[in-house]
Amino acid sequence: MDGSRSAAASGSSPTSSPFAEVISSLAVLHQEQHRALLQMREDQDMRFQAVLQAQREDRETFRSWMHWEVQTGTRADLVLSKMGPQDDPEAFLDLFKRVAESSGWPGDQWALRLLPLLSGETQVAAQQLPPENLLVYAELKKAIIQRVGRSPEQHRQRFRSLGLAETGRPYLLAQQLRDSCRK
The missing domain is CATH 1.20.5 (Single alpha-helices involved in coiled-coils or other helix-helix interfaces)
Structure with a gap:
């Protein structure tokens, strides 16, 4: 074993x-x-x-x-969304200007950066500009406002028609009155 x-x-x-x-x-x-x-x-x-x-x-x-x-002294490019049919062109252009200024973009680049963001009637307004004015921001903005913006009379009418019942919020009414008054 x-x-x-x-x-x-x-x-x-x-x-x-x-x-x-x-x-x-x-x-x-x-x-x-x-x-x-x-x-x-x-x-x-x-x-x-x-x-x-x-x-x-x-x-x-x-x-x-x-x-x-x-x-x-500059910040990286921001991604901006394209202008939609429901957007107010004047408000869109004002916001674009603020973004361009805060981002430190040179003024001669503003029109070039704005063009891809346009749609609908604003694109038509840009297409109708002569080539030498297309890349000038002031001319581009003027053409857009003339085509799709409100006339001074429309601004006056809007200012007079605003009321608290329309918004239901006093602060919003005050902002709308201020904005309409400036235009």
Whole structure:
């Protein structure tokens, strides 16, 4: 019996038991799983390092943009939406001017930046301008207002017709009166 134990323990017995075979195959499977897990961990570590590197590069790019904006005194371009049919052309142009001024855009670029934002009747007004006036913001604005804007008489009529019952909010009425008065 002593000899059979030592032969089974050494694994050299030609008549190994089924239990020993199962244990042996489980040990092999365990080793394979362990290697696979180690490989997965290495892959995960490499991906994590790649993500960290990409984040570092993004931070550096962002810092360089911020540094450039501070040095030049300008901000990055804003994304403006196109004028829709429900938009008031005068309000749209006033807002565009404010954005252009706050962004520090040179005045000679305003018309060029405004053109892609026009739609409908405002585009028609721009198309009817002579080529030498198309890229002059003041001329472009004047053509748009003449085509789709309100006349002074329409502004007067709107000012006179505004009432609290129309808006239901006194502050909004005051803003509308102020806006109509200025036009």
